[in-house]
Amino acid sequence: MGSVGINRQDTLILLDCMGVKLPKNTKIPDEDLDKRLHQTLDSAQRFPDIVAPISPVNPSNLAKWTSSKPLLDAVSRGNFAEAYENVIKGYNVAARPTSMAKEDTFREVRQIFLAFATHWDQGHKTFALKDKAEEWCIIVVEVFSLGEDLPLFTILYRVVNRPANMSLHEYLGRLFGVFPIVAVSTTDLERKCMLKLFTMNSKRISSGYKLRREKHEAGHTTTFLLPLGPLNMRDLGKLNSNPGCEICGKKDISRCTQCLAASYCSKECQREDWKEHKKTCLSLKGGTWRTLTFSRLNNPTGKGYRAIINRFDSAHDMQKNIQPAELVGPPPNIHDEKAFLVKFQVSLTRLRADASMLLYDRQRSFQVNWVKAEDHEVFMVGEKAMAGNLKIYRWARRVGDYQLSVCFDRAPETDPVW
Numbered sequence: 001m002g003s004v005g006i007n008r009q010d011t012l013i014l015l016d017c018m019g020v021k022l023p024k025n026t027k028i029p030d031e032d033l034d035k036r037l038h039q040t041l042d043s044a045q046r047f048p049d050i051v052a053p054i055s056p057v058n059p060s061n062l063a064k065w066t067s068s069k070p071l072l073d074a075v076s077r078g079n080f081a082e083a084y085e086n087v088i089k090g091y092n093v094a095a096r097p098t099s100m101a102k103e104d105t106f107r108e109v110r111q112i113f114l115a116f117a118t119h120w121d122q123g124h125k126t127f128a129l130k131d132k133a134e135e136w137c138i139i140v141v142e143v144f145s146l147g148e149d150l151p152l153f154t155i156l157y158r159v160v161n162r163p164a165n166m167s168l169h170e171y172l173g174r175l176f177g178v179f180p181i182v183a184v185s186t187t188d189l190e191r192k193c194m195l196k197l198f199t200m201n202s203k204r205i206s207s208g209y210k211l212r213r214e215k216h217e218a219g220h221t222t223t224f225l226l227p228l229g230p231l232n233m234r235d236l237g238k239l240n241s242n243p244g245c246e247i248c249g250k251k252d253i254s255r256c257t258q259c260l261a262a263s264y265c266s267k268e269c270q271r272e273d274w275k276e277h278k279k280t281c282l283s284l285k286g287g288t289w290r291t292l293t294f295s296r297l298n299n300p301t302g303k304g305y306r307a308i309i310n311r312f313d314s315a316h317d318m319q320k321n322i323q324p325a326e327l328v329g330p331p332p333n334i335h336d337e338k339a340f341l342v343k344f345q346v347s348l349t350r351l352r353a354d355a356s357m358l359l360y361d362r363q364r365s366f367q368v369n370w371v372k373a374e375d376h377e378v379f380m381v382g383e384k385a386m387a388g389n390l391k392i393y394r395w396a397r398r399v400g401d402y403q404l405s406v407c408f409d410r411a412p413e414t415d416p417v418w
Contacts, residue, residue: 006192010102011037014193017106018044019231020239023276027248027269036239041197043235044106045226050146051204057224058206059154065143067151074149075117077110077229105189110228112184112194116140116153119182128160128183131191136160137181139220141211151227156211156220157198198223237363243338246273259284261339261395279413284339284395287410291403292378294359294368296331330401331366341416342396342404344370344382346389357382359404362416381408 006014011033012022018040022028028036042048051057067074078086085091099108116127120140127138139156146152162171186194202223211222231239244251246262247269256262256270259281264270345358357379360367372379385408386392393415396406 006034006037006189006196008033010189010192013102014105014189015040017103019236022242023246023273025247025272025276029249032249037196038200040231040235040239041193041200043231043239044228045197046229047226050150050226051152055204056206057152057204058209059142059144059152059224060209062144062146062152065145065151067145067149069149071117071121071143071151072114074151075113075227077227079230079232082230100187102187102189105187105193106228108187108190109193112186112190113225113228115182115184116225117151124182126181128181129186129191129194130183131186131188136191136195139217153225154211155198155223155225156213156217157223158217158220159195197225201225233362234364237361237365241334241363243336245269246277255338256281258282259339259395260337260397263338283413284407284410287395287407289397289405289407290378290381291399291405292370292382293375293403294370295374295402296329296368331368333398334363334365335361335398337397339395339397341393341412342406343391343393344386345391346386355379382406385409385411 008030011030012024012026015022015033015037020036020040022036045051065071098111112129119127120143125140127140129136129138136159137157141154141156144152144154160171166174198221202221205222205224209222213220242249244263245253245265248265250265253263253265256264256277261280261284262273262277264273340361342359342361347356347358355372357370358367359370370379370382385394393412394406394408395410395412396404399405
């Protein structure tokens with residue numbers, strides 16, 4: 001059983017709906033699964049980038065939210081893929097069709113944040129989140145500013161179990177007095193996901209932050225909320241990577257001798273994963289591996305900057321994606337000798353003698369250039385594998401500071417989430 005009553009199956013569902021895909025038959029211990037969920041929710045609220053540098057958080061040191069921009073607009077987070085879907089399907093960001101499916105839990109939790117912002121803009125500060133089993137009260141005490149268009153909600157919350165013979169409104173009125181309450185309906189898993197966030201962030205509030213409380217708020221817990229958004233590609237890559245056994249996550253491993261693309265701690269785990277791994281393994285068996293040499297230089301002058309943007313990025317990620325055109329030293333090798341997927345993306349100069357391809361892994365641990373003039377023979381093999389496409393994915397292994405061994409003649413069964 002995970003934290004705040006989230007069981008193992010629901011933990012896997014939550015991770016999956018945020019883009020973290022684990023094998024259905026995974027034996028990763030519950031404690032490690034809960035840790036992965038914790039890291040994933042932190043990535044969704046951008047905690048490492050936004051709050052970690054100032055943790056523990058003391059809202060007393062922050063300015064009150066005074067932006068002329070509606071709080072709803074400041075809370076909205078999305079990526080280019082979602083924006084495209086909204087346009088195609090005619091969705092309004094704050095009024096998407098409601099889903100009760102567990103597979104849509106993360107999207108619906110983000111809609112709850114939008115509901116908070118909408119009603120806060122209208123002057124409401126007290127909310128009751130309710131599902132079929134329990135109702136619980138949230139009081140949004142105040143909204144502070146962490147920077148331009150970046151709000152932080154300070155929250156007092158308390159779990160409330162309503163008596164069967166009394167309405168929620170009547171019971172809350174008896175507990176807390178008469179005041180306007182906005183009721184927001186949730187599923188059980190949505191409520192537990194919110195409570196998980198509350199619990200995580202309550203431990204990050206400075207002990208020096210003292211809220212003025214009414215008498216009926218003595219039993220409430222202090223926490224904070226940050227806007228939630230979909231994970232970007234860099235975070236998806238890190239959270240989907242598994243340096244240990246494919247099934248149980250143990251670190252004492254050996255690689256599949258057929259393809260070197262999967263690792264296991266025992267023959268038992270390897271046999272259990274064979275149904276999932278079989279197609280990948282057989283597709284790589286007998287493939288030809290060729291060594292290419294890459295460069296970290298983005299252009300011949302070494303001047304300027306570059307940025308890689310894809311459909312999982314948002315406007316909030318663009319600044320982080322900007323890099324100097326020339327980076328000193330070899331990129332890190334986070335994969336050791338294990339095979340991993342690399343994305344090959346053609347440049348606009350694909351038909352010229354100085355053509356190049358951009359190469360990067362899903363974790364964005366490196367972003368390098370492969371220049372035709374510097375590696376002509378193998379580059380021609382790569383161009384043939386491209387077959388007129390703008391991008392392909394291939395298995396690779398790091399074999400040197402600036403070398404990759406790539407299996408060009410064996411494509412993955414399906415293109416990865418990238």
